[in-house]
Amino acid sequence: MEKDKDRGITVSKQKDMPEWYSQVIIKGELADYSQVKGCIVIRPYGYSIWQKITDYFNERLKCLNVKNAYFPLLIPEEFFKREAEHARGFSPEVAWIESKDDKAKYALRPTSETIMYDAYSRWIRSWRDLPLRINQWCNIIRWEVKDVKPFIRSREFLWQEGHCVYEYEEQCDREALMILDEYKKLAMDLLAVPVLIGIKTDKEKFAGAQHTYTIESFMPDGKALQLATSHNLGQGFAKAFNIRYVDRDKQNKIPWQNSWGFSTRLIGALVLMHGDDKGLVIPPKIAPIQVVIVPIIFEDSKKRVIEEAKKIKKMLKDYNVELDLREEYSAGWKFNEWEMKGVPIRLEIGPKDIKKKNVILVRRDNSKKQPVKIKDLKKKIQKALDEMQKDLYDKADKLLRSSINKTNDWNEFLKIINNKKIALAPFCGKIECEELIKEKTSATSRCIPFEQPKVIGKCVHCGNTGRYVVFFSKNY
């Protein structure tokens, strides 16, 4: 039955991570390339991971009093020009469409600040209307993308974007940070991906923001991947879009705003982080299928084995369980397939196991086989899922921690970056200096950590006074 010899992953993750990633995504059926340049199709298996993320985050949004809404895909050209920095930052990547009837020019949204804040300027009248907290789940178009990398970088992707308005500057910043904390929890607890958190440098902050908070992950090939950002927008957009409110003292005032988002890139991060040479490894908490039951079929015991397998499926109804009863494939073929798809736990059950009232439990990440009494199965499954979730995180966290190298010496800095590690170094904060660092090393600043040493020292590159220590590394 094993006809398709190249069904499995044919390159090692360590040797050729780009090719490995592409194979894992395609063969694991998370996504497919499409005939539209730079765009991908998110297949059902990949989309169900996205759905788990959106379900989780919608629950969090409810707790945070953020409401979902939907704004137009098309953004009038004139809106885009109102906030100058924003327009400059996004102009290279905007796709434009011209209306046949009125010759109006519209952008396909690369982000929705402008179209949303135009509406906000009509909706917000009084202090009673604040805080206004709205989120949108939608598709985004950024046309600049040349080399598509499914989930990591493509011309169209899905995301959420939250856009809130406040009376008080302090509340605005506090909630921008609160959302960053939500993002950190999502990455760590759900995706088992540890992150660096901090503030973006002036060069890397969002176009139009006062400052940008970020969570940054670090992949096994030595490149950082930005996972989510939360922007304190100050009053710039409010001024540009004429958002005003009448305060308790009857005065017209300008409110404060933040915006924040993550995208389907999160799926790419968990694949890059946890996958291995056999394929995907999906953290239990986010796995569309958490347990697969593969019955070992022999003609004479077939009926009993299948019966028992069905019983076990019923017993595990609290989990996402797949019972693989396909007759046209061998057990070995099925093992490979479910390993490639990254299902956290495989249960094997054959006639010998039944005699011993056992099943064989196999964890995807460490391949350890463990006989388990059927009566203990529910407890053992939960334990195995919990342990796997934790082990995946710990492994990733070890990688991250061991990759960070403090330095204030330029030659050492070069060595760290060349070795594909993270340098934590004092930096002057100047955009021109950062541009030179990128030119010379291809490293970019990832973030300014919140915790800073008392003494910063001199900028690792230009030797001027350091403003803060900053994480630098190569990135996706």
Added chain:
Amino acid sequence: MEKDKDRGITVSKQKDMPEWYSQVIIKGELADYSQVKGCIVIRPYGYSIWQKITDYFNERLKCLNVKNAYFPLLIPEEFFKREAEHARGFSPEVAWIESKDDKAKYALRPTSETIMYDAYSRWIRSWRDLPLRINQWCNIIRWEVKDVKPFIRSREFLWQEGHCVYEYEEQCDREALMILDEYKKLAMDLLAVPVLIGIKTDKEKFAGAQHTYTIESFMPDGKALQLATSHNLGQGFAKAFNIRYVDRDKQNKIPWQNSWGFSTRLIGALVLMHGDDKGLVIPPKIAPIQVVIVPIIFEDSKKRVIEEAKKIKKMLKDYNVELDLREEYSAGWKFNEWEMKGVPIRLEIGPKDIKKKNVILVRRDNSKKQPVKIKDLKKKIQKALDEMQKDLYDKADKLLRSSINKTNDWNEFLKIINNKKIALAPFCGKIECEELIKEKTSATSRCIPFEQPKVIGKCVHCGNTGRYVVFFSKNY
């Protein structure tokens, strides 16, 4: 405090339904017009209705083994041309965008058959891959729209589109009908909107379909509104997109396909159907807020009343309950606001009620006030919600049934259509004949009901042999 005298709805539904509709949508905060011609913003209150519909339908899709996925917004021009009828049908409403880098022309999806079936042609290899059942939730662009009517007709809207592939023609048609039945249940049970069900005539069927099944509602202003359709696509698209599978006998075969969808138009339907001169009336099962508690505040009893109101909110935690504690508005102002927003049940609680261990329960649809013992409240709320849901449906159903008039006489047909009723009349089935009927009366065929009389009689318009009896009416 009642400053905004024109806050309420200022026209009667019966006298000027278009203006009434617009006011109810805007003042009820379901949606807003946008600066993008023909496009609306779905505000949080409107979006939460859509979320309830999508949550409900996602549960149904799970039971039907349909999986969600996501395909590109942009569709290559060449794809569109492959199925000739489909291309002809959609060409007037497609918005095109040209890529700067490769001069490729793309349509913003007006529907996704073509981009999805191109992918299907790569994914489907063997009978083992069938049936393939995929659904997509996404935004749709149809540029032809001139007079935007929020939710009913706009250049961009949200929808679901299911696209399935089968080995057997019979299964393909059976499941297309099964979905129609799901749509009927959604409209009837959730939205309290009764429907006519049947098949579209050749003139009205989907471009590229073998035949189209439909559910049609009938609004209080005497116009039909198509709510959802399910298309048996036959093998036309499979041939055009070269979808083939190897059957058990090793032969290459052409599969059968169906596609089906409903959109945010459903929100428009429930608003038109149930609203009244005070504003929205939202059926309990779909209401974002099912119960609003308005405490009647006097300075001396304020503390106790608020305490009791909070207790009641806690007691009703199984429902979506809003406790309106805003101090800057009077109780009367709040009553008007929540009536405009169509909340099914209002609970009033004041010091006198507390003394009697009562609250006052007011149903939105019939304004009946009823004192209820607090200890019985949970039971009574459920009863009131159930009764209101049923009463709304019954009222709408009575309207629908009483609007249908059988006729086989052309003059009578004219009278029925002029009276804004539904004519059930024998029809020859010819496209040209139907076009003439539309020209002369502005009525269109809504559907061919599944149940047909034994003897049809002659076509009500041309006098030739009737093929079936058909529902005709004006429509949105």
